[in-house]
Amino acid sequence: MINDETKKKLDMMGMHALVEALEVQEKESLYKSMTFDERLNASVDHAYQIKYNEKVKGLIRRAHFRYPQASVEDIYYSKRELDKDQIMTLITNSYIDSYKNVLIVGFTGSGKTFLSNCxxxxxxxxxxSTRYIRIPDLFVQLEEAELKRGRNKLINKFANCPLLILDEWLINSMSEQEIEFIFELIERRYQNKSTIFCTQFKIESWHNRLGGGVHADAIMDRIIHNSVTINAGDVNMREVTSNMNKE
Known part of the structure; x- marks a missing residue:
């Protein structure tokens, strides 16, 4: 049994998780028959799990997901056009390692946001590190940043996270200023970060919705050619979920 002074020293070294692991061992009789090495391994495993859980919780909190409780296990596949094998491959995060984008396309209510949050x-x-934001909210931040001459700071904020989720992509017409901002953001992320785009608009309509000019050409070129497309289909998941809750 370790004494209070040793626990205090471990806490001062930022090893509270290890202290907690050792305290668990003191209370559980099954550890008494273990060798020193076995107890040490068990303590490290316990402490690691605590630190890992804390880190994941922090990442999820800072991501600002629309659905922070979203889980891959809860994805509904029945009668949808979703490719389960594709989803299972994507959750390995290999697309992030290769800096690929993911384009989630589907009708209103088809569960695009939920999928992106999963x-x-x-x-x-x-x-x-991941960040989720709706395009309308991003442009509100852009407007505020322009007033404070903080445009570059805003670009840095969203350009540097390894995975960025842009929801409601192209939901509204963009001003020239907004299109230029999107170009700068996408350019900064090109070939070194991954971005998930959620939209109800077919990819072939994106160019026109981006203004149809040289910025549209450049944005499309950087998004499309290294991307994976998820067809979320046309099943209204809000209606499906509502009916399931009534049963």
Whole structure:
């Protein structure tokens, strides 16, 4: 049994998780028959799990997900066009390692945001910093940043996270200023970060919705050619979920 002074020293070294692990061992009789090495290994495993859980919780909190409780296990596949094998591959986060984008396309209510949050949480569980934001909210921040001459700071904020989820992509027409901002953001992330785009608009319509000019060309070129597309289909998941809750 370790004394209070030793526990205090461990706490001062930032090893509270190890203290907690040792305290668990003191209370559980099954550890008494273990060798020193076995108890040490068990303590380290316990402490590691505590630190890991704390890190993941922090990443999820800072991601600002729309659905922080979203889970891959809860994805509904029945009667949908979702490719389960594709989803299972994506949650390994290999697309992030290769800096690929993910384009989630589907009708209103088809569960695009939920899917994106599931992928985002899978990234968080791998220790990958993630950020979720709706495009309308991003442009509100842009407007505020322009007033404070903080445009570059805003770009840095969203350009540097390994996984960025842009929801409601192209939901509204963009001003020239907004299109230029999106170009700068996508350019900064090109070939070194991954971005998930959630949209109800088919990819072939994106160019026109981005203004149809040279910025549209450049944005499309950087998004499309290294991407994976998820067809979320046309099943209204809000209606499905509502009916399931009534049963």
């Amino acid at each position: 992928l985002g949480k899978a990234a968080c569980r791998d220790g990958i």
